[in-house]
Structures are given as C-alpha cells and as structure tokens.
Amino acid sequence: MRVEIWGSRGSLASPGASTVRYGGNTATLLVVGDEGEHLVLDAGTGIRPLGLKIPAEVRRVDVLITHLHMDHLQGLGFFQPIFRPDLEVHVWGPPSITMPLSARIGRYLSPPLFPVTLRQMPCRLELHDAEPYARIGSLRVRSDLVCHPGPTVGYRITSPGGKVLAYLPDHEPALGVDPFPASPEWTSGFDLAHRADLLVHDAQYTDDEYRDHVGWGHSSIRQLAAFARMAEVNHVAPFHHDPSHSDAEVDALAGELATLLPGAEVLPGAEGATFDL
Amino acid sequence: MAQLPVELILMRQLASYLATPIFLVGPEGELLFYNEAAEGVLGYRFDEAVELPLAQWIREFPLFNTESGEPLSVDEIPVLRALRERDPVHGSLLYERPSGERVPVLATAIPLVGQGGRVLGAAAIFWPVSGGANA
Ligand SMILES: [Zn+2]
Numbered sequence: 001m002r003v004e005i006w007g008s009r010g011s012l013a014s015p016g017a018s019t020v021r022y023g024g025n026t027a028t029l030l031v032v033g034d035e036g037e038h039l040v041l042d043a044g045t046g047i048r049p050l051g052l053k054i055p056a057e058v059r060r061v062d063v064l065i066t067h068l069h070m071d072h073l074q075g076l077g078f079f080q081p082i083f084r085p086d087l088e089v090h091v092w093g094p095p096s097i098t099m100p101l102s103a104r105i106g107r108y109l110s111p112p113l114f115p116v117t118l119r120q121m122p123c124r125l126e127l128h129d130a131e132p133y134a135r136i137g138s139l140r141v142r143s144d145l146v147c148h149p150g151p152t153v154g155y156r157i158t159s160p161g162g163k164v165l166a167y168l169p170d171h172e173p174a175l176g177v178d179p180f181p182a183s184p185e186w187t188s189g190f191d192l193a194h195r196a197d198l199l200v201h202d203a204q205y206t207d208d209e210y211r212d213h214v215g216w217g218h219s220s221i222r223q224l225a226a227f228a229r230m231a232e233v234n235h236v237a238p239f240h241h242d243p244s245h246s247d248a249e250v251d252a253l254a255g256e257l258a259t260l261l262p263g264a265e266v267l268p269g270a271e272g273a274t275f276d277l
Numbered sequence: 278m279a280q281l282p283v284e285l286i287l288m289r290q291l292a293s294y295l296a297t298p299i300f301l302v303g304p305e306g307e308l309l310f311y312n313e314a315a316e317g318v319l320g321y322r323f324d325e326a327v328e329l330p331l332a333q334w335i336r337e338f339p340l341f342n343t344e345s346g347e348p349l350s351v352d353e354i355p356v357l358r359a360l361r362e363r364d365p366v367h368g369s370l371l372y373e374r375p376s377g378e379r380v381p382v383l384a385t386a387i388p389l390v391g392q393g394g395r396v397l398g399a400a401a402i403f404w405p406v407s408g409g410a411n412a
C-alpha cells in the first residue's frame with residue numbers, strides 16, 4: 001500500500017514563500033492499494049492536483065471524508081474524476097442522525113456557494129455514511145467517531161498484508177483529560193491508531209498556542225507525542241499544520257516531536273511525501 | 278479493555294468539568310464513571326469504586342424507596358430504568374451513605390443514544406433534596 005500526501009495544511013490553504021516545503025494545500029491523501037484501489041482521504045485543496053494524476057484506466061475512486069469542515073471538503077468540486085462518466089466515485093463521510101451525507105455536502109456544493117450541484121456531476125456518484133467496518137477492494141477500512149467539533153471520524157486502513165495506516169487529521173483527544181493521556185479505553189482515537197505502521201495525525205499547535213485554543217479540536221505536539229506513545233506507534237507524520245506556521249516553524253515542531261518520541265521515526269507530513277507500507 | 282465510544286468519552290469529559298453530580302453507566306449497567314460532585318454525595322471517591330459491574334455497585338451504593346424505605350430493585354433504579362426503557366426517568370430515592378445515614382436524593386436519568394441509534398449507556402444527574410447541587 002502506498003500513501004501520498006497531497007495536502008497537509010489545516011484550516012485554510014496557505015500558499016506562499018514561507019510554506020513551499022510543507023505545502024499550502026489543505027488535507028488530502030492518496031492511498032493506492034496493492035490491487036490498484038484508489039482511496040482519497042479528505043477532499044481538501046490538494047485533491048485538485050491529485051485528481052489530474054488518477055490514471056485513465058482506473059474505474060473506481062473512493063473519497064473518504066473525515067468531516068465536513070471546509071478544509072476537508074472544499075476541493076471536491078474540483079476533483080477531475082467526478083467529471084468522468086466512465087468512473088465510479090464513492091464518497092464516504094461521517095454519519096449524522098439528522099441529515100443524509102448528500103444533503104450535508106450539498107449545502108456547500110450547490111448554488112450560491114458553488115455553481116452546480118452534486119447530482120449534476122457526470123461520474124457515477126454514490127454517497128455512503130462511513131461504516132465502522134467496510135471493505136474497499138482488498139483494503140479493510142475502519143472508521144470511528146473522534147473528539148473534534150461536529151461529527152468527525154478517523155480512518156484506519158489495513159492492507160491484506162496487515163499493514164496499517166491511521167489517519168486522524170483533526171483530533172483533540174486531550175480535551176477535558178487532565179493529565180493527558182488517560183488510560184486507552186478513555187482516549188478518543190486509540191483503537192484507530194493502536195500499533196499502526198503509520199499515524200498521520202493532527203499536530204497543529206505548539207504547547208503555548210494550545211493553551212489559547214482549548215476546545216478548537218486540535219492537538220499540540222506534546223499531546224500528539226503522548227497519544228502516539230500510548231498507541232505504540234513508531235512512525236508518526238505530524239499533519240494539519242497551522243496556516244500561520246512557516247516551514248521553519250513546522251521543522252521545529254517535528255524536531256520537538258522526534259525528541260519526545262525517542263526510538264520512533266517522525267516523518268514529515270509534507271505535501272509530496274510518499275510512504276510505502 | 279477496548280476503547281469506549283467517543284460519545285461516552287465526551288460525556289465523561291463533560292461530567293468531569295461540571296459541578297452537578299453525574300453518574301455514568303455503560304450498556305450493561307456497569308458503572309463507568311462518576312464525577313467529583315457525585316463523590317461528595319455518595320461519600321466514596323471514584324478511585325475507590327472504579328468501573329464496578331452492575332451487581333457490585335448496586336450493593337456498594339444502597340438505594341431505598343423514599344416512602345416505604347424498602348431497598349430499590351434493579352428495575353426501580355432510575356439510571357437502570359433509563360437504560361432499559363430508553364426513556365428519561367425522574368424520581369426521588371434515599372441513598373445510604375457510608376456512615377449509615379440515609380439522604381433523600383432527586384435523580385434524573387437519561388439514556389445515552391449514540392450516532393446510529395445505539396444505546397451506549399445512561400447518565401444520572403442527582404442531588405440531595407435539601408442541600409442543592411453544591412451540597
Ligand atoms: Zn481541518
């Protein structure tokens with residue numbers, strides 16, 4: 001299974017001279033399964049360039065959305081495969097008891113916020129509530145609600161060979177837990193992340209910044225370190241970088257994470273990074 | 278032990294911030310958590326009680342009918358009724374503190390229904406009748 005990062009920024013796209021290395025596009029990953037499955041995790045602005053690279057012979061793409069905040073949804077209407085009539089596009093998102101996923105996505109993907117509606121897209125489009133356990137081709141996909149404002153899921157994707165990617169881009173497991181972490185059973189996201197081969201996780205804030213953003217739904221670098229240690233994860237990619245953080249500041253946060261997690265590999269959550277699991 | 282549903286995790290986080298006494302049980306009626314305010318009423322620290330199965334906590338926290346003084350059966354305990362009937366339940370009862378003193382308590386219990394309609398447990402909010410929530 002190959003994992004590619006096409007957007008690693010949180011909250012708002014942030015192009016510019018100070019963000020060229022980690023990138024300015026918002027949350028988007030591509031997972032290519034060993035049997036050619038194409039899974040896109042989140043539809044941030046990184047999905048536009050990614051869509052142009054989906055090979056012509058691919059007949060099905062699954063877009064797994066963690067939640068409907070704009071930085072995770074904004075790119076969907078610019079994803080070239082949804083304009084291909086020969087393609088099946090399955091969009092998965094967090095369940096809600098009040099409104100189907102199509103209606104919730106349609107609030108943004110419809111006039112006046114967007115010129116056309118989802119139904120007008122030429123691809124064969126299917127929308128699904130994320131299921132606790134699903135199978136996409138040979139990949140097992142687990143989803144579970146995590147601590148973040150509004151219904152939000154994280155994903156755990158397991159290859160037939162047993163390799164695991166855990167994706168929790170927006171996650172504040174430390175909210176109301178003092179001291180953090182508590183035991184695993186009282187820790188949001190633990191089951192998704194436990195012993196994953198790669199954990200792509202929210203690392204938006206420094207410890208100082210977190211103090212002013214309690215309850216905003218994101219983690220500090222120290223909280224991510226504690227979470228990764230508890231989940232026994234040895235490969236961590238800090239992700240969802242704050243729009244105000246320059247490359248040098250993200251470097252510093254990644255360096256701090258590496259110091260806090262001796263023996264673990266901290267891999268840059270940078271646009272263009274590729275991981276083979 | 279597996280991770281609990283995030284709805285319960287958030288409920289515990291909320292309860293741990295509130296000064297309203299809150300008691301939280303899981304789908305089998307097992308005790309999952311009670312907060313500091315509840316410790317004040319119950320007379321036991323949560324650390325001493327941690328995650329007792331149903332059969333045990335109903336012995337540790339003796340509850341009685343306000344009128345008759347008879348012990349409440351499992352079917353009468355508000356938090357367990359809310360869990361079983363999937364309805365909010367309000368009632369008064371007597372709680373016997375570790376000292377043996379019986380205090381009148383008002384309790385309101387709600388079933389905790391998670392995303393997808395699963396019953397994840399129930400929560401009871403309670404307070405001594407005379408003293409108010411800060412007693
Ligand atoms: Zn986000």
Ligand SMILES: [Zn+2]
Binds near residue numbers: 067069148170217
């Ligand atoms: Zn978000």
